Amino acid sequence: MDYQTGKELDASDEDLLVMFATPTFAMYKSSSTNQTISEADIRELIRVARLKALFRSEQPTDFKGAIAAYRTTALAIYSGFKKKTLTLANPYDYATKATLDWSVKFVNNTSVSLNGNHRVPLACRILFFAMPDMMVFNFSNGLAIKKMRLQSRPQAAILNFNKYLYEGLQLNTVLLKNLDMPKPSTLSEDIWVAANKGGWWQRRVLDLALLLHFGLVSATPQLQTKGRQLAARWSAKK
Numbered sequence: 001m002d003y004q005t006g007k008e009l010d011a012s013d014e015d016l017l018v019m020f021a022t023p024t025f026a027m028y029k030s031s032s033t034n035q036t037i038s039e040a041d042i043r044e045l046i047r048v049a050r051l052k053a054l055f056r057s058e059q060p061t062d063f064k065g066a067i068a069a070y071r072t073t074a075l076a077i078y079s080g081f082k083k084k085t086l087t088l089a090n091p092y093d094y095a096t097k098a099t100l101d102w103s104v105k106f107v108n109n110t111s112v113s114l115n116g117n118h119r120v121p122l123a124c125r126i127l128f129f130a131m132p133d134m135m136v137f138n139f140s141n142g143l144a145i146k147k148m149r150l151q152s153r154p155q156a157a158i159l160n161f162n163k164y165l166y167e168g169l170q171l172n173t174v175l176l177k178n179l180d181m182p183k184p185s186t187l188s189e190d191i192w193v194a195a196n197k198g199g200w201w202q203r204r205v206l207d208l209a210l211l212l213h214f215g216l217v218s219a220t221p222q223l224q225t226k227g228r229q230l231a232a233r234w235s236a237k238k
Contacts, residue, residue: 011048013129013204014187019044020130021191027075028082037070039063042126049125059107059117066123069105074098074123078131092162095136099124099158120154132191133198137165138207140216147214168206169199176202 011019023035042063046052077098080086088094103123124139139158144150148164150157169176181201184192195201 011044014182014184016045016048016129017132017187017191017195020126021132021195022188024075024078024130025188025191025194027071028079031071037067037126037130039067042067042122045125045129046122051122051125061106061119061122062108063106065108066102066106066119070102073105074102074127074130077101078134081134090163090166091135092137092166094134095124095127095131096158096162098127098131098134099136099139100155102127103155118153118155120158124158128203132195132200135162135166135198135203137162137203140211142216143210143214147216165203165206165210168210169203172206176205179205 019041020037023033023037026033026035077086077094081094086094088097099120100118103118103120106119106122107117121139121141124136127134128136128138139154139161141154144154144157144161145152148161150160176199179201181192181196
């Protein structure tokens with residue numbers, strides 16, 4: 001159900017988890033699996049999430065190149081996180097590294113650097129649904145750059161964005177822990193359990209609460225009130 005209009009969505013959050021987490025979990029478990037994320041599913045996410053503005057660039061988005069690089073970039077970080085073979089300072093650092101390593105593959109850059117072209121909002125949004133048990137937050141230019149006034153380049157802004165969202169998660173632990181993730185109807189039980197244990201639903205609610213708080217989206221009066229309550233403590237700290 002669309003929280004802004006109350007109408008049925010073409011692709012729900014659960015649908016997106018199925019699209020991206022199902023092949024990701026399969027690839028993590030077996031290197032020989034034929035499952036992979038698809039360009040069609042990425043384009044569906046772009047449509048549902050209204051990310052078309054990402055493509056107003058001189059550099060075309062390289063879907064095939066990004067999909068081909070998924071295993072050696074984002075999935076490699078995820079594997080290191082799951083198996084505890086990669087040690088990073090903070091829980092959200094894994095998502096930051098996975099996003100940066102992969103987002104640059106969506107563009108044919110002459111060299112890989114923070115000054116190169118990235119597709120941070122797109123890569124991060126996919127990873128949010130693909131790796132629900134990792135500390136991924138939904139990055140958006142509207143929230144990070146326009147409202148939180150972080151660096152103008154998403155690839156630089158995400159470093160602090162993930163830090164601040166993690167702090168917001170901690171500040172709202174009492175409120176968020178009482179929110180139960182909806183039971184699955186099409187999502188596999190193992191992915192649902194992993195997402196639930198990883199706090200995916202709490203991160204989703206916090207994301208929506210901040211979007212409502214900053215006026216980037218609208219919703220029913222009841223949801224707007226709840227969103228302001230959740231975001232108020234975070235905002236007071238900034």
